[in-house]
């Protein structure tokens with residue numbers, strides 16, 4: 001390997017890498033979703049030390065096939081139905097290559113002006129696609145965990161020492177953020193549809209209240225408008241966690257779940273969950289950027305603020321260095337367009353409703369929660385252990401991968417649909433495999 005840039009060698013390696021990606025994406029639906037490996041199997045195939053002399057890039061590609069791919073749980077697989085199903089779409093994949101080639105760091109406006117201005121533009125585009133209020137400040141974080149941590153840090157500047165409230169169905173990232181910030185965390189009971197009971201929050205004691213639009217287990221939607229009433233009365237910060245379901249707002253028929261969000265102090269949506277953008281990409285909006293500035297602004301002597309009327313993103317986020325994530329979001333939004341996003345999301349919702357209808361019609365099976373988006377929770381009659389064994393059998397077969405959860409003290413199966421390439425056949429074959437496994 002020389003220190004110069006060998007364009008010819010790069011071209012050959014680039015072609016080999018994109019050929020590899022093309023073949024991988026083509027083969028993916030036939031690969032087992034869950035790897036057949038035991039702990040330590042992958043490490044045992046890897047050398048204990050880095051090579052003394054550089055190796056050709058082709059060697060790495062060969063090892064991907066030999067060692068790495070057989071040890072992966074394939075999140076980019078159309079029958080990955082666990083957690084929230086996600087997609088690295090082709091424009092997202094290709095733009096990751098472009099991002100690495102430029103390798104810019106958007107700490108301040110001056111460290112890369114086009115970075116900051118593209119990020120602001122893409123965030124405005126996305127706010128408009130989602131029907132969020134115009135004029136909010138938006139920026140990109142790595143994950144919803146960081147977005148929520150940032151929002152609660154901003155809230156704490158206004159009301160230090162109070163309580164963070166979220167429902168007992170809230171994602172663990174909210175509790176983690178409260179814990180990191182030294183804020184007390186309390187959960188609020190939910191109703192029979194797994195929605196936060198807004199009347200149980202002590203708004204006067206709250207630093208922040210964090211309702212979820214699309215909870216992790218069932219995708220229930222907390223009553224954001226009622227919670228906004230309480231927050232506005234007391235001055236508590238309202239942070240909405242719409243990490244998964246927020247992407248559904250590109251479809252007008254799912255905008256019922258946007259009610260009250262326009263009154264939030266901050267809201268997070270993860271394009272890396274249901275908006276076809278590769279990990280990681282979490283979008284955060286706020287109508288109170290000055291509170292983020294209070295939480296995060298720092299002016300070290302070695303890095304002067306940019307001159308002029310510009311925002312330095314390092315002043316509103318916990319990290320100093322920032323990847324050019326806006327570029328992949330730009331690529332996804334341009335290549336899908338509003339119509340393409342709506343089409344893909346509508347298809348996922350259709351498939352989930354279809355699956356729920358099959359389950360409801362099948363003797364011995366029940367749907368165990370409302371399913372307003374693209375996730376269905378259900379179970380077979382019989383013990384929790386038997387339902388767990390059903391999932392394990394299907395996962396071990398390699399056909400599909402799904403996870404369960406516990407609702408009202410009972411173990412339930414859960415299928416999350418969200419991959420761009422998931423078809424009705426994928427959902428049907430998985431359902432049939434579950435039915436067979438349950439009766440085996």
Ligand SMILES: Cc1ncc(COP(=O)(O)O)c(C=O)c1O
Nearest residue numbers: 143144145171173215216241243
């Ligand atoms: C509702 C909700 N909020 C937040 C998160 C955390 O997201 P991240 O992994 O981006 O931190 C998740 C993860 O699944 C989630 O379901």
